[in-house]
Amino acid sequence: MQTESMKPGDVRSFRDNAVVLAVGLWAKRENNHLRIDITGTGKHTTVTNHPQSVRYHKTLFRDLRRVLIENQRWPFGDEGSETEN
Numbered sequence: 001m002q003t004e005s006m007k008p009g010d011v012r013s014f015r016d017n018a019v020v021l022a023v024g025l026w027a028k029r030e031n032n033h034l035r036i037d038i039t040g041t042g043k044h045t046t047v048t049n050h051p052q053s054v055r056y057h058k059t060l061f062r063d064l065r066r067v068l069i070e071n072q073r074w075p076f077g078d079e080g081s082e083t084e085n
Contacts, residue, residue, distance in 0.1 A: 027070025
């Protein structure tokens, strides 16, 4: 349930020492691998499922992929599911 519109980079206070940061996420194919782009952190960055890449982070890719799947924004079927193991 969306109560207030947010855009990437929006920040809200959360508890005593925490904030909620709105980020934009989208997935795209990069050669034979997938990457997830992240914006709203002040800089645009990416994470990939390619183990030899400096941008590889298995758990971050897995968690962001789950968010995209849960929101019907993952167009790649089961691709990327190797990060679930």
